[in-house]
Amino acid sequence: MPGRHITDHRKELYMTHRKKDRPALAAARAGFSTATAYRIEADPGRSSEKRKPRERRRPDPLAGIFEEEIVPLLEASPGLRAVALYEEMMRRHPDLHPGVRRTLERRVRGWKAKYGPEREIIFRQKHEPGRRGLSDFTDAGALGVSIAGEPLVHKLYHFRLEYSGFCHVAAVLGGESYVALAGGLQDALWALGGVPKEHRTDSLSAAFRNLKREAREDLTARYEALLDDYDMKGSRNNRGRAHENGSVEGPHGHLKRAIEDALLLRGSRDFETTGEYRAFLGQVVSRRNARNRERIDAERAVLGPLPGRRSDEFEETLVRVTTTGGFTLRRVFYTVPSRLVGHRLRVRLYDDRLVVYAGTEQLMTLPRGHAGPGGRRGRVVNHRHVLPSLRRKPMALLNWVHRDGLFPRGAYRRAFDALREGLNDRETCRRMVDLLALAHDHCCEARLAAEIDRGLDAGELPDPELPRKRFPPKPDGIPDVGMALPPVADYDDLGAPAPHAGGLS
Template sequence: MRPPLVTDHQTRLFMKYRQNNSIEVAAAKASISRATAYRIDNEVRLPSQDKPPRGRRRPDPLEHIFDTEVVPRLKAAPGIRAVAVYDEMRRRHPELSTGIRRTLERRIRSWRAVHGEAQEVIFRQTHEPGRLGLSDFTDMGSLGVTIASQPLDHLLYHFRLVWSGFEHAHVILGGESFVALAEGLQNALWSLSGSPLYHRSDSLSAAFRNLDADAKADLTHRYEALCAHYRMTPTRNNKGVAHENGSIESSHGHLKNAIRDALLMRGTRDFGDLVSYRAFIDEIVSRRNAAHGKRIDAERPHLQALPDRRTTDFEEVIVTVSSTGGFVLRKVFYTVPSRLIGHRLRVRLFDERLDVFIGGTHLLTLPRGRARANGKHDQVVNYHHVIHSLRKKPMALLGLVYRDKLFPRAEYRRAFDVLVEQLPDKQACKIAVELLALAHDRGCERELAEELARVLDVGKLPDLAALRAVFGPDPNQLPTVHVQLASLNGYEALIGASYAGEAA
C-alpha cells in the first residue's frame, strides 16, 4: 500500500519538535504516524523534493519548427512580438492548431530569458524633501468635458513635489508652450509658498517643435531665466523616456481618474463657463493635497523662499494693424478699434488672452484664438470694432471672410440666414447690419438676441422700427438740453462777502 502523504509543513514541524523530543512525541505534535516519523527521520529532503519531474503528456507541437524556424527569426529581429511569430508559423504550417499560441509565447519568453538582449534597468531613487519638483502636461480630451454644451479641447498642466506629493493643476486651452509652463509653474510655486532646489520638465518637446535654431535657443534661455528667478536648477528628462518623469507620469493617471469619478458623481460633464470648470479642478486637487497634508507641511520648511514678485509668464510680439482693422498673429486674425489702423502695437501673449499696448499704455484685452486643427487660419472678431464701417458698406457682410465670427450670438446668425433666404441680398445684409448696430448703440446684445429668437420662432422677420422702439429711444430724437451758466460776477460777490466777514 502507498504510504500516506506527508506535507512539507508537517515534515518541518516534526524536525523542529524532534530536536527536543522523542520520535513518538514529535510525531504526535506534527500529526503524523509513528511509522512515518521513523521513515522521514533519516530523510535529507522534503517530500516535495522527492517527487519525480512530470514528463510530457503529449507530443511537443513545436518540436520540428522552434529551433529551425522560430529561433532564427528571434535572433534576426529581437524586438518582434510573439503574436507576429505565431501568425507567421500558422501561415507556413496550416496544420498547426490555434491552441499553440500560449505554448509558443511561453517558449519564446523562456528563450529570451536565456538568450535575449539585455533590457534597460530602472534605478529607484531616494528623494529628499524640498529637492525636486516635476512639471508635465496631460491631454484631457478623453474626459469629454463641455463648456455651455461645446466640447472643450484642453490640456492640464500638472506640477508635483516628489517627496510630499503636493500637486497643482492648471487648465491649458492651447498646446504645450513656454507660456503655459511659465504660468502654471508660477501658480504652483506661489500656491506652495516656496520653490524646490531642482525643477524637471519633459524637454518642452512640443514647444520646440517647428522652431528654428535661434527660436530654440531663445526658448531655452527663457526657461533657464524662469528657473533662475526662483533659484531652481532646471533639468530635463531624455526625450521619449517617460519613466524618467515617472513620479508625475503615474500621478497623471491617478488625477485623471479622480476627475473622471468626480464628473460621474456630479452627474454631468457640462459646465456653464470656464471659470466654473477651473474651480471644479481646483477643488479636486485641494482634496488630494489634504490627504498628504502632514507630509506637505513637513516639506515646506525645506523649500526655498520665493522672490518678491513673479516673473514674466507671457510672450511679447510687435504687430502692425492693417487696413482690414486688425492684425494676424500665430495664424489668427484679431480685430481692434479702427483708430489703430497703421499703428504698431505691443502684444503680450498669455495662454488664454492677449494684452494689447501702444507704447506703455494698455489699450485692451482680447481672448486668445488658436489656429484650426487642419492648420488653417482662424479669427477673433468683435463686431463693436467694425460696425461703424460695416454700416457704410452693408453688402460687404455677404462675402465677409470672418462673417461667421462676426455675429456675437447664434440668434444673429440665424436671423441673417432667414433674411438671406426670404429677401434680396442687399436688403438682407442691410437689416442684419442694422441689428448689430442696434445692439452696439443701445447696449442690448443679449436682450435683442432673445427678442430675435422669439420673432423667428413664430415665423416672422425682424422689424427694425419695432425693435428700435422696444430698445430705448433713438439718440437722434432725444431732446436737446440747454444749460444756462451762472454769471461769474455772482462768485466774485460771494468771495468779497466772505472776506468782509473775516475782517469783522
C-alpha cells in the same frame, strides 16, 4: 493518514514541534503517523526536492518546428511576439492544429527567460523633501469638456512635488509653449508658498517646435532666467525616456481619472466659461492635495523662499493695424477699434489672452485665438470693433471673409441664415446690422439672443423693430440731478470745541 501527501509545510511543522516533543507527539501535531515521523528522522530533506521531473505524456505538437524554425527567428529578432510567430507557423504549416498557440507562447516565454536579451531596469529613487518639482503637459481631449456648447481643445499643465505629491493643474489652450510653462509653474510655486531646489521637465521639444534658431535660443535664455529668478536648478530627462520623469508622468492617469469622476458626478461636461472650468479643476486638485496635507506641510517647511515678484510670463511682439480693422499674429486675425488703423502696437502674448499697448499705455485685453487644424488661419472678431463701419456699409457683411466669426452667439448666426433664405441680400444685411447695433446700444446681447431664438422657433423672421420695443430706450442725455448746498457759515461750526457737560472739582 493514507491519501495525504507529506508536504514541505507539514515537514517543517513536524520539525518545529520535534524541538521540544518526542517523535510520536510531534507527528500527531503535524497530522501524520509515527512511522512517517521516523522516516523523516532518517531522511529530513524537503519533499519537493525528491520529486522526479515530470515526463511528457503526449507527443510534442511542436516537434521539428520549435528548435528548427522558431528558435532561429527568435535569435535573429528577439523582440518578436509569440502571436506573430504563431501566425507565421500556421502559414508555413497549414496542418498545424490551432490549439497549439498556448504551447507556443509558453515555449517562447521560457526561451526568452533563458536566452533573451537584457531588459532595462527601473531604479526606484529615494525622494528628499524640498529637492525636486516636476512639470509636464498631458492631452485632455478624452475628457470631452466643452465651453458654451463648443468642444474645448486643450492640454493640462501638471506640476508636482516629488516628495509630498503636491500638485497644481492648469488648462492650457495654446499647446505646449514657454508662456504656458512659465505661467503654470509660477502659479504653482506661489500657491505652494515656496520653491524646490530643482525643477525637472521633459526635453521641451514641443515648446520649441517650428521656431527659428534665434527664437529657440531666446526662449532657452528666458527659461534659464526664470530659474535664476526663483533660485532653482533646471534639469531635463532624455528625449523618449518618459520614465525618467515618472514622478509626474505616472500620476497623469490618476489625475485625469479623478477629473473624469468629478465630471460624472457633476452631471455635465459643458461649462459656461473657461474661468468656470478652471475653477472646477482647482476644486479637484484641492481635494487631492488635502489628502496629503501632512506631507505637504512638512515639505513646505524646507522649501526655498519666493522672489519679491513674479517673473514675466509672456512673449512680446510688435504688430501693425491694417485697413482691414485688425492685425494678424501667429496665423490668427484680431479686430481692434478702427481708430487704431495705421498704428504700431505692442502686444504681450499670454496663454489665454493678449494685452495690447500703444507705447506704454495699455489699451485693451483680447482673448487669444489659435490656428485651426492643418495650420488653418484663426480669427478673433469683436462685433463692437467693426460695427461703426458696418452701419455705414451694411452690404460689406454679405461676403466678408471674417463674417462667421462676427456673431457673438449662435442665435445671431441662425438669424443671418434665416434672413438670407427669406429676404434679398440688401435687406438681410440691413436687418442683421440693426440687430447687432441693438444688442450693442442697449447692452442686451443675451436677452436679444433669447428673443431671436423664440421668434425663429415660431417661424418668424427677425425684425429689429419688434424687439426694440421690448427693451428700454437709450437715454438721450445725462439726467439733471439737483443738489442742495448747505450755507457756508455751517462749516465754521465744524471746528468749534464741544461744550462741556460739567467741570472737575
